[in-house]
Amino acid sequence: MKKVLVLLFILSSLLNAGCFSQPKTYKDTRFSMDTTISIEATGKNNEQIKTAVDSAFRVFQEIADETDRYKDSSPEGLYQLNAHAGQGPFTVGPHLLLLADMAHKQNFSEFDITLAPLIDVWQKHSADKTVPGNPEIAASLALTGKDKFSVATEKQTITLATGSGLDLGAIAKGYAVDVAAAALAKDKNVAFALVNAGGNIKTVGNKADGKPWRIALQDPRRSDAYLGIINLKADEAVATSGDYQRYYEVNGIRYHHILDPHTGMPSRNAISVTVVAASAFMTDYYSTLLFVLPHEKVLEVLAAHPEIAAIIVKADQEIYVSPSLQSRFELTPAGGK
């Protein structure tokens, strides 16, 4: 008799022990790489989730420091590398090495990480709200190009030509998002999570209800509206490059931050390019590349790379959606949110 009672008691208590462990969600937002990064993770234990998110931020910041062109945050970082341009091979950290190597190995001249001198010219003029003249642009372009740097992976060095400089703004964030997401994915205390680095998002795991992650894409011309909603799977990434993210206007013409390495001017082939892929680095890289490439070339690249898919708002405001995305992209009706 008593045994039955005890058993009942234990069984029902166990049941409730399970009930007591409601999933806990923790979200933190920090500023890094000149944008707001927010990481949200869900798991069983508050402490462990917080630890997981803190670790993810730590690794993100490590990469941010190593790839920061404007602050001397790391002895083997980008700031120091650029400062040593023309002085022979310079030992760099693992993240910087990897990124430079990947950029060097890819073959599109429309994607260029050596645009630092050009970007500096534009930044100076954006402060004055003026447009750089052709001679100035040509002069800075002369210092850019894949031939201006080389990577020696075994020696862990990068050699930069005099006057040149690397800028990793197009790929560092995506790469960091991948690494942070991987850290969260590996953590057994994390059931699912989302890394959102302003313009770069990656999902980790499946949500509790098993439904796809719903990510809203901002309307390129209205800051208070959505272009549409995309359903992401677990461990998938999406990134957007747009002419509305960083720009200034002179005489009604918009000068934005995605520059065409051939002309030195902001690319006019598109208004926004959103890429979906399994890796955040890839989405970052391709969203920049496909922004600069003319539309026909974009379609060729997409056809050649079935592992990525894109949503493109062209210069004429027409929207192109990759066939593989059509079933999971809901266009928001005009005027809606």
Place this chain on the structure above:
Amino acid sequence: MRKNDYLLILLIILLAAGLHFFLKTSEADDNLAFEIRHGDNVIQTVKHSALTTTGEFSVNTHDGNVLIEIDPIKGAHIIDSPCPDKLCIHQGYINKNGQTILCLPEKVMVTAIADKKDGEPDAVLR
């Protein structure tokens, strides 16, 4: 412990289980929407709660129009179709998450889905 006590426990468990299932099936009704498809294309998604009177929706197919009627209380059903056996019309109403009516010859499908709440994305890509 008396016999009644055991009966009580049993009753509670049954009640809990019953309530659970009852609640599970009716919970979707608040956010129900009907997705009307023709082949691979979603023609329209109609929010159940947005209807104040019975609405009619038609899908243009090769052979004619498939007419779908959505009632604010009863749900969706097909009232007319150019297909030969008219099986779809006899499928009756659907009004719970996951239910579907299919008109195979015309490739028309009406599915009741749990519509997401407005403005509730998991994140915004800026």
Place this chain on the structure above:
Amino acid sequence: MQSCAKLTTRELVLLSLLLAMAVVLRLVENVLPFPIQLPGAKLGLANCITIIALLLFGNTKTLLLLTARILLVALLSTGFFTPGFFIGLGGAVLSFLLMALACRSHLFSPVGIGILGACAHNCGQLIVAMLLMQTTALISYFPLLLLLAIPTGLSTGLLAKYALPAIRQRF
């Protein structure tokens, strides 16, 4: 109905002891996790005191005990007329009603009374919460709370059952 004036000193002492224990139990419960985010929602372990009181003293004096307990707990912890106060109140009222009825009916042992009380306690808390937040969305928690009531009810009922003879003996 016996009026309070007829309380003997012995009864008064015993009731006060029970009151103290009930208050402590209530306060201690604050630390224990409750599966749902309801302010002031508690497991309801103090019910065991109510059961003992019901079986020893009957409805009126138990009601007196309950009122005193609610007031004291409000002073010490939940505060008056806060959401937590009302949720606790709802649980207390409903569980008292059901337990008093169960006692009267003589259908159940203290354990059964405990379980009924725990169910009513949880349901009372949930109902008040739904009224406060003006939503029926919480209704999906009923099954969980009902199941939760079984072990808590068992605990309170068993505690009361074993404590009762000991108290009767000494008092």
